[in-house]
Amino acid sequence: MQFLHGTKIDFLGKRKTFIYLSLILNVVGILAPFVLGLRFGIDFEGGTEIALQFSEKINTAEIRDVIDKQFEGAEIKSYGKENQFLIRVVTNLSKDATSQVIQTLKDKYPTEVITILKVDTIGPKVGNELRTKALIAVLLAIIAIMLYIAFRFEFTYGVGAAIAIVHDVLVTLALVTVFSKLGILNLEVNQSMIAAFLTVVGFSVNDTVIIFDRIRENIERHKGMNMIKLMNISINETLSRTINTVLTVVMVLFIITLFGGEVLQGFSFTMLVGIITGAYSSIYIASAFVIWYLQHVKKVDVEGDFTRQNNTELLKASKV
């Protein structure tokens, strides 16, 4: 079985259009959290979050009325099933918010059996720390990968890959924010979503690495070929792998998003978006950046064949 064979798509010919598209998406990614508001999970926000289950189906609005009276600014939403709810209250840790909430609900619904599914109580200090740590983790990962690729290929390639990762993170952020705002999925920025973002960082770079690896090989094979043509050949040659891998991973993540339960949903959705943009950015961001750099900074003629300057530059670029 074979989906694609011997494709000769001119990926990089349309690069300008796609770069503009990416730029727009990235701006959305930067602005969306500020404009639409990012929903932080309890990990980063602090407070007490209780997931509980009633023996029967109960109206969310009704619970909201009861809880709101006692806890100002409490958040109530459904949690998976119809009789399961997530109640978040802002408290300090000295008070036992859990018992209070449960007591309030028991008074209101004396016949209901209330089961506590989970309780998270996070002090404001811890929330603050976790947020800082998460940010450091993402930045550190990007820098580490950039350095590794710069070491394995050329510095330009490392920068290209790093820009591509930043792009992926921002696009993912944009989509997560929008999806969360539209209420399609229950997405909030918590520890496991940070894990997902980091995995996006680690995994989306794979496509970039594989294309770069092929470029490195092809520079040796097709000596003197212009860079755009060479990159297009490399991308086409690895296309089958890219499609198949992205397909399997997307399939896996899609299934987890659907069946993996509430806890894994945010994680898998984030990865899903990240993997797809990762494949895209390896072509239109990482490779396109290298082209741009050669063209505008190194003043290499990337479109003309067989120029002496071109050849030496490329060989230099291929140095490991």
Added chain:
Amino acid sequence: MKPNLFWKYFIVIAPIVLAGFLLYPTYRSGDLEKKDASYKDANGNVIDSVGYADFLTKYDDDIKSNKSKRIKLGLDLRGGMYVMLEVDIVKLLEEAASRDAIDDIFTQVIEKTKIETDLDDGQNVLDVFVKNFNAIAKPQGRTLINYYEISGEISEQNILDKLKKDIEDAVDQAKEVIRQRIDKYGVSEPSIQKQGSRRIVLELPGINNPEEMRQLVKGTARLEFKLVRNNVDIVRAFYKIDEYLTKRKNSTIATATDTLPASDSTIAKVDSTKVDTTASVTSADSAKNDSAMQAAKAADTANPYAGLPQEEQQKRYEKDHPFTSLFISYIIQNQKSQPISYVKDDFPEAEYFFQIPQSTELKFNAIMNRSDIKRLIPNDLQILRSAKSSSPPNASNPIYTLYSVKRDAELKGDVVTNARASFDPQSNSPVVMMEMDADGTASWARITGANVNKKIAIVLDEQVYSAPNVIQKITGGNSQITGMQNAEEAHLLEIILKAGALKAPVKIIEERVVGPSLGEDSIKSGLLASGIAFLMVILFMGIYYSTGGMIANVAVLINVALIMATLPLFQGTLTLPGIAGIILTIAMAVDANILIFERIREELARGRSFRGAIDEGFSKALTAVIDTHITTFITGLILFFLGTGPIQGFALTLMIGILSTFFTAITVSRAIIEIMMSRGSGTISFGQPKS
């Protein structure tokens, strides 16, 4: 077989064998747990207590060793409680200052330090304190000497050193106190770890009463000095308990069988007539003990079991002494200790001592906590256990010491102003020096004077940390405690003695509780999703890459088994994000295989021979596989070091997964291909279109 080929087989079979070997404890442990559950009802109460006890004795080692080697489930999967505690160091610094010296300037420094350290954990509290002290108090002509009293040479540096040590000790002490309480509470497999300089992280699986746990960890520890009374009174009391229990058994059976009218008389008859036939009354196992006692009584001589084989004697004795056979009692006479039995109530006046193995402790406590039993113990005495075992650290059934002590404490621990572990150069052994305040010194002189040559137990939270012998009356308030096995033990005692002096409360700053039902749901949906995803991947690979794909599938299966098997080796716990990590690894593994197979197809399309295409495919894909794996590994590493709890679980599975994927994708798939080729497959289909 060619030696070359032998290694190919080895590469394929060895990981399977290894995985099987490493996964066996997990399987076995689950098996034993099922058996364990079969003795209990739905609420976890033991139904068949005798059968259960037999089961526990028989499989005790088995259960423990397999438990320690099996895959541990994280709190999110098995339910439980996660608590992060912080020791209030600012409070400690405040409390450590002399009461009279504290003024507005000092309070200002403390307040500022409190505000600054409340927001950020990255800083060392003492450093912040010193910084603020230098900024606020120094210009006003104050030094640390104005506020802190220390013994020895008085200098700012010495005060700082002491404060630093006090802070360390306070955190260690809090950890030790919490550890003891949790052990006592009976949490299975708790994890208690120090994190950073002043935090303690508790992971308590299976806890569903967070309120109780919260009180347990937050309460302050009570240090007391109690007189040890291991005398004949307590031994007699133990004898009475035995007697009472065996008698009581008679009546219990009678009442228990009331509900079964038919059997009531049967048992009674059996009791009074023949011993052996009781064996037929299987459900009332305790009846056997009963009749054994009857038999023993009938032949009441010096050795009631004389004439019976050794083993049988032992068995009979245990049945007749349901309480005292739970521990070992020794009498100390002429500096020598000798085990005693409770056959007859003719115990001489002497000093005794008692040891109890961990395995019988629960039973012991259960009996001791009964109100009817409590009445049999002299009013002024109570039984306490040693906090530490005298057995080697990893003994499967450690032995503890039991102490009978005076119920009322002679002295409370807050009179202790300082304790210091050091080394006695003369005897070349560790010692702990203890200092007391003026009130304490006076009382201590009185107490030690009245109890020369007797033992005084150092008790924290109702557990005995040490019970030194009083050698002479101590008048100066400075005591020297000897007899510790090693420096570590001395340090522990030092920390414990400081319990009164170090006033550093702990605060809960993070708390997570996962109810058992959510854990189950999570496992179910997580496993279901993983299962479906895995199946899809296998199908896809098999269809798209044909035989090659199936080879990859075998490699991926080995891969998953290897990840699961190595997880316990790294002390890893399987969390929900961890399952996600494994699924991701499958994706990585499939990616590596796709990369290689695409390369092989390409080479075949270029007209290379099959052999050549395999060689080229693997070698050319290698660099890309290495690079992709390393970049993912880097993120895993960063996640592991910066993440907490479940995220670390994810990072660990991801990293283990990447290593084993690298191995399986490159080596195992290759080996399978080589084996197939050597067995006559000229070509293997990689699903490439027929040319």
